[in-house]
Amino acid sequence: MFAYLVRRLFLMLVTLFGISVVIFFLLRIVPGNIVDILFAAAGYVDPADKANLEKELGIDQPLIVQYWHWISGFLRGDFGYSYVSEKPALQEILPRIPITARLAGLALLFSASIGIPLGVISAVKQGTRLDYALRVVSLSGLSLPSFWLGLLILTASVAMFGQMPIFNPNPQTWLEAFATYAVPAAAVGFRSAALTMRITRSSMLEVLRQDYIRTARAKGASDAAVNYHHALKNAILPVITVIGIEAAFLIGGLIVTETVFNIPGVARFLVEAIRWRDYPIVQNLVMFIAVVVVFANFTVDMLYAVFDPRIRYTD
Amino acid sequence: MAKESDLVLDVKNLKTVFFTNSGLFKAVDDVSFTVKRGETLAIVGESGCGKSVTALSLMRLVPDPPGRIVGGSVTLEGTDLLALDEAQMRKIRGNRISMIFQEPMTSLNPVMRIGDQIVEAVRLHRNISSKEAQNIAVEMLRLVRIPEPARRAKEYPHQLSGGMRQRAMIAMALACRPALLIADEPTTALDVTIQAQILALILDLQKELGTGLVLITHDLGVVAQTAQRVIVMYAGRKVEEASVEALFAAPKHPYTRGLMASIPSVPASGVAAQERLNEIPGTVPSLVRLPKGCAFAPRCKLAIKRCEAEYPPLADWGGGHLAACWRAAEVAEVA
């Protein structure tokens, strides 16, 4: 187990290093830099001013040097300054993380708590009308553009209640806090719930065909015991993987949802930072997301070990 | 004839059909047989002839959809299982009637400890504490001769070798001391030396517990060594039934006859050079496209016009030796 852990950690470091290189150079390929954007906002370009500014921000240096500055700072915990706000990047990023994390967590919770039970029901009732209905609903969850869904929710709530669940930075009551996150989380979670449901269903169907399910029935176990005790426990593995991968995909959904619901989280912030070519923010934030994603995958692998005794990492 | 009370299982005119993509077919067609207390009945036949479906039908575990039992009766210790509702049937399954499956590798739940799987079987049918059930589980593992049963009970299936897994399956099946045990090719996946061990074990336990045993196999050697009575199936139908001695001495159905001749035997001594085997020409028919008359007719050397038109009835050819062949009387002579 220990050896496996070390190996995994090593591979994670390799991946993270790769990501740092990719994101760094990808960003430099994107035409235009912060200086261009600033001048675009100022409506004029003065070559001398531009050169000065580039020098001041250090983006006139060779790429390798810039990369080294960034990565060595990153490793020391020095994340640099945002080009736009001129505040420390960390100070910009950190306060926004909990917001997105709460949203993502709630969305995943939503996805798991709705997707898994419905998936099981759909699999157990395979071929019935209920199954068909659930499948259609879940497929439509995968077919609706999420910004569209978010806008519909907003429009409907204004039209019907004259109220709108817009982000509230200082919720007073528990209920307000919940309302702030629940609706957008549900809007994002709908898609992942649909996905979770589908995976649960197919995984359950797969498991339900296995010989040991027949064995359990042959022992006289009830349907419920078979479905939940024997089958779900085996079927949950692929679901965990998908939820793990979904965690990475969620960021995409969050970008859109945070925009629609105007939530000041990291996802939208990232898009803005890309728009502004705010390298220190984009680079560090992407690295942060990558660390989370890579660790999420790692956790999923570890969960595998918990759920599946066959997986032994010692070989 | 056996006394009523001696009969553990009485299957009459069992019919199981499958509805599949390619159409409906009868996987088990009008099969009847009985098993007495302590008796071993072997069911032989080629792959796909309906042996496993017969066994699953007895357990009422035919996957539905696509399968369904459409006729007949299965009477276990006087109760018609096919008439029970699902809850009543659950009380009987694993309790009065148990089954060991073909694949010991896949028939155990990979994420549950061996011991727990046996405990579950026990506690489903007996109202005892989990502690007691644990003890019974370890006891059962000892009974099937697993070394260090207490330790093994805490292991997961993948930590056991194939032979041990099959033993664990047997322990689980016998945990409630059922009246009838169905063993569906319990040794096909195992090596011969292990197969011998497992078969010997099953027979020992059967004797000890007085269980009726239905042993499904395609290995005539296994049949000869274990069973008292044999039924031979071909394309979903029972084509022959006899005591093991009678069957091996003089098979009455041309298929059984061909089968026996085509299976090579280990030369006890002094076999000359390479020998051609007797073969049954043709291929095993698909159940979906069965010929109108006798399903074996296309491959049968004795086939006559009538065979193609009419399915021969299962007739008693003396001493309870049943065979479904118009020309059963001639089989011995011709071959």
Added chain:
Amino acid sequence: MLFMAQRHVLGAAGLVIMTVFVLTAIFADFIARYDPLTVDAARALARPSWAHWMGTDSFGRDVFSRIIHGARISLAVGIGSTALGGTIGVIVGLTSGYLSGWVDLVFQRVSDILQALPLLVLALIMTAALGPSLPNVIIAIAIPLIPTVSRVIRANTLALREQPFVEAAKSIGMSEVRIALRHVLPNTLAPLIVLATAQLGSTILTEASLSFLGLGIPEPYPSWGRMLSESAAEYVRTAPWLVIFPGIAISLAVFGANLFGDALRDILDPRQRG
């Protein structure tokens, strides 16, 4: 065929939707009753009527015609990026699975890297890098697809490599490349098709999301995603038809692709067969 349709009602529905979608794209010029680009102030924001089945937009362009032509764009994005990502994914997956060793190791790490970067973020950066245009959007959406496809193909290739028929091919003295192309590749087709149909829908949605964020396919191409996201901002209530119809078009196309993909999975992948 009829039997299949009965057994896979949903799949058949998906197939019908997909077919209509594809035919619409192909025959857009014949179906559409107006030029999708012609601006006409006089008939701007007309309600749906007999003349304009789905009304007109603020430029007075016929929404129905734009949706019909939009099918082309969506199909181009869907098929284009799936095909591009799929092809590269197949090449990478096949090489990676077939050669194993360090090539595999490198490819694996690269796909790890691509997968740890959120798809939309990657697509965003890519479109920003390449500039918004139809081919660039296709490329941007295709790249994040590569690791997904190559993973599946690699796993398949690894499994196939162990198949006796591949060994048999080896034993008759076939070269590795030929084995890969003739024996391994065709047998990865089924999972590939399944994957591709599933991805088709999601690429269309990704384009819509990019459009929403202002980086999708630019005017004047009538992209459903942009029609939806931009009209949504201004006309949700004053001209709801501008929002409803593109929304329906997108959802329906993706829904159809998903339904069809689902059924295809059932049919092609025996492990999933119910």
Added chain:
Amino acid sequence: GEPKQGGILRMYHRDSPGNASIHEGATYSLNVPFMPVFNNLVIYKQDEAQNRMDNIVPELAESWAWVNDNKTLTFKLRQGVKWHDGKPFTSADVKCTFDMLMGKAQQKFRQNPRKTWYEQVNDVSTNGDFEVSFNLKRPQPSLLALLASGYTPVYPCHVSPGDMRTHPIGTGPFKFVEFKANESIKLTRNTDYWRKGRPYLDGIEFTIIPNRSTAILAFVAGKFDMTFPTEVSIPLLKDVKSQDPSAVCVVEPNNVATNIIVNSTAAPFDNADIRKAMALALDRKAFINIMFEGQGDIGGTMEPAPAGLWAMPKEMLESIPGYGPDVNANREQAKKLMQKAGYGPDKHLAVKISTRNIPVYRDPAVILIDQLKSIYIDGELDVVETANWFPKVARKDYMLGLNLTGNAVDDPDQSFYENYSCGSERNYTNYCNKEIEKLFDVQSQETDIAKRKKLVWEIDKKLQEDVARPIIFHARTGTCWKPYVKGVTVMSNSSYNGYRYEDVWMDK
């Protein structure tokens, strides 16, 4: 009723400004939230919609005078004014500010987009702590107009330009509290404001919501007291009114001209005939009908009347090619010109029309393409990201560009020198006509308004005839607020000058 004290004005903001330093930017995304932090020397009256010379009132200056043959402009400064950090305001601060704007100071702005405004200023001199003089090279009456713009706040000497970008310090009615990029900007009442009893509001809070539909929904749902000024399009305005009939909405011109930048250095638009044909092909009315449901204005460079002060009379305007009311006749003429240049029904001219990837830019471009179809020009839209727009324009890597030009002050000096003088950084087309340039100076020095107007019309007409940068239309936009918000004035000939907000109050 009587103005009431108190309340925080909640407003949404359309877009996160890059920083908080008005002098370093050129967008009203920056003016709206930060103008309340500052004072100018002089300012346009904040409760009058039209910016006029006679509307200019003192602010940090108590009075001003033109002396020395109109070559020196002297201000007497207000005493006892304090910066938000407590330091006193003096003439040194004024000198510092304008020295920096002229690029003469030690400290430099990172960007200085309005440097050209002070071309005629020799230097700024102080006379004691409370008097400053602007010494000019030649008379320039318009200087006062420029100084009255929202773009011309006085900065403190003791705060570096860098700090002004992140934490601006002013003397204005509101103090800066915080600016969270993409999230919010908060201002609070300056209790120590020199103008007693002002401001009425306790503070202003801007929530940044780039997504327009979300923002409008939130306004309708009562999350905001006011929309972002001049950000509500005509269709959205209708929507707001239908959902919240009590909302007060105004539609005003905002002195932003949508125009075409023509690359006359390369084919095909180096051909004057083709340029002219293009100008003749424009159906300006159609643009206005589509974009503003009819509520827009047609004019030349200067903002059209009545909001605009310098607009040509109607007859004069219609005499310019392409402005004539008979579009078809114009187009017939255009076709002839095209045929002369070798194009026709069988030989179309393919043209790329570059523009920024923002709806207000893109939408007119789409219409333009459609209109050019009528004269054998096949336009293709080339959408350019913000970051690449200026480099591309500077490289002359375009044929036609669709552009928006916002005018900070409704004054010919601002408009002509910035956009049309040879060598100006904002003269994207590099249009250079020495003769007109001379006329620029003549009108600039003219103190007689009537005479100056005549000159300006001539210049404007000539600019349009040269097809240097054909103006398509002047936009109008809406602003809405809840009925309890009082004292808001939306300027009708500028969108940069009206956001001091010291007179705004809430009747709640």
Added chain:
Amino acid sequence: MTQALLEVTDLKKYYPVRAGVLRRQVGTVHSVDGVSFSLGAGETLGLVGESGCGKSTVARSVLRLVEPTSGQIRLDGEDITHLSKTALRPHRRSMQIVFQDPFASLNPRMTAGDIVGEPLAVHGLATGKALEARVAKLFEQVGLRPDQMRNFPHQFSGGQRQRICIARALALEPRLIVCDEPVSALDVSIQAQVINLLIDLQRQHGFSYLFIAHDLAVVAHISHRVAVMYLGRIVEIADKDELFRNPRHPYTQALLASVPIANPLAKKLAPLVDGDVPSPVNPPSGCAFHTRCRFAMERCKTERPALVNAGDGHQVACLLNEGTGRSQ
């Protein structure tokens, strides 16, 4: 003695067991651990042993489908152990293989005709019409109808599929055919057809077979000589009659005794060995069989018996059989 067609000397194949950072090797599967045998022209050598004892690995190594760790493989006296892939190609024509699972060994996306014709095409032996004719002939040879050439594998029954595999092997007119459990997956009544076909073909063409099976009875019927493997080694090899009449290794004896005899009157099952097969990763020291052997002595735990001649070409690797002593 005439030169053997195939001669395998001290063949070893170890697979690494990897673990840890950088997948370092932490153990070795001793799949084949020093196997030697030879096979004459027209001869059939049967290879039996329990599952996992290395039979398939021997087969694959002989064909160079896996690279042997050490040892030597001579085909017609020529050492092919280290030939490059290209140099090996002509030799591929001399040896072919038939696998256990006829379905898995046929590419489901190719027609039967293409599958059988492929070796000819690869080696450029025939094209177009000629190729078709050759394939048709091969089909007839294995008892299939030429009109079935256009069918896909799933349209054939198990026995027919195995015939296609055999036809493919025959296409190159090899002299050696390695059969890796060619009938284990077949229905019993079909099994005889295939065995008969193999026997007939051998009689016609004089092939040599290396015939692998776990079913002793099948091996007995087709082989001239039989080798018994246990955990990567050959423990006994002899003429068929000799081996069945006079098994010398306790493992062979147990194997023979474990086969259920299809005669209800003959002796009942009496397992001669207990316990399970040890893992090839950690094979027991000394004689690998000592953990299950009834006759195991102290010496068996430490000394690894060599395969020695016990007369009449009967070789056995058991300490009990040193000299010519017998275990019974």
